[in-house]
Amino acid sequence: MKTGFISVLVALGALVSTPALADSKQAESCVRSAMWEAWSSGWSNQAMRSADLEPGGAKHFLVTLDGGRQYAFLGCGDEGVKNLDMMVYDLDGHVVARDYSFSSTARVEFSPTQTGGYYVVMHARETLDSTEPSSVAVAVTYR
Numbered sequence: 001m002k003t004g005f006i007s008v009l010v011a012l013g014a015l016v017s018t019p020a021l022a023d024s025k026q027a028e029s030c031v032r033s034a035m036w037e038a039w040s041s042g043w044s045n046q047a048m049r050s051a052d053l054e055p056g057g058a059k060h061f062l063v064t065l066d067g068g069r070q071y072a073f074l075g076c077g078d079e080g081v082k083n084l085d086m087m088v089y090d091l092d093g094h095v096v097a098r099d100y101s102f103s104s105t106a107r108v109e110f111s112p113t114q115t116g117g118y119y120v121v122m123h124a125r126e127t128l129d130s131t132e133p134s135s136v137a138v139a140v141t142y143r
Contacts, residue, residue, distance in 0.1 A: 022052040022078060022080070022132070022133040022135040023080075024050045026078040026079060027135045028048070031076040032048075034139065035074060043072060046140040048140075049061050049138055050135060055127055055131060056123075057133075058124075059122050060121050061121075062118075063117070063140055064117055064118075065110075065115065065142075067113050067114040069142050070142060070143050071142045072108070072142070073088065073106075073110070073140055074106075075099070075107070075136060076138075077124060077136045078135040079128075080132060081104040081124050083102050083103065084104050084106045084122065084123070084125070084136060085099060085106065085122070085125045086106035086123075087108070087121045088108055088110050091116065091117050091118070097109065120138055124136065
């Protein structure tokens with residue numbers, strides 16, 4: 001009887017410890033490379049974040065931007081992301097900048113006229129597998 005119980009625990013442990021297909025390390029590595037490239041062109045880093053997204057899901061990051069400064073938002077999806085969309089919204093919900101590419105990476109530039117809060121929204125518009133989560137990362141750079 002003990003052996004059957006242990007087998008069930010081992011099987012449950014295998015289910016619980018099965019890694020997700022979302023690969024935050026891959027998305028973060030991609031965005032770090034983009035940050036280094038931006039840094040070599042005179043950009044400084046303000047922040048970097050990552051998140052796992054359900055298929056078709058979106059993640060919102062609230063950032064404070066200084067008026068009169070130029071910002072570049074660099075986004076990357078893991079290998080499961082075919083089309084990553086990135087938009088910047090003001091606090092009233094208006095899109096102030098967006099990415100128009102069809103790629104697993106995105107870049108949006110924006111220069112606010114006044115200091116304030118903005119939302120950076122990353123949306124995995126299209127993924128390779130519509131049933132599995134994916135991972136995205138974003139860096140906020142400025143000059």
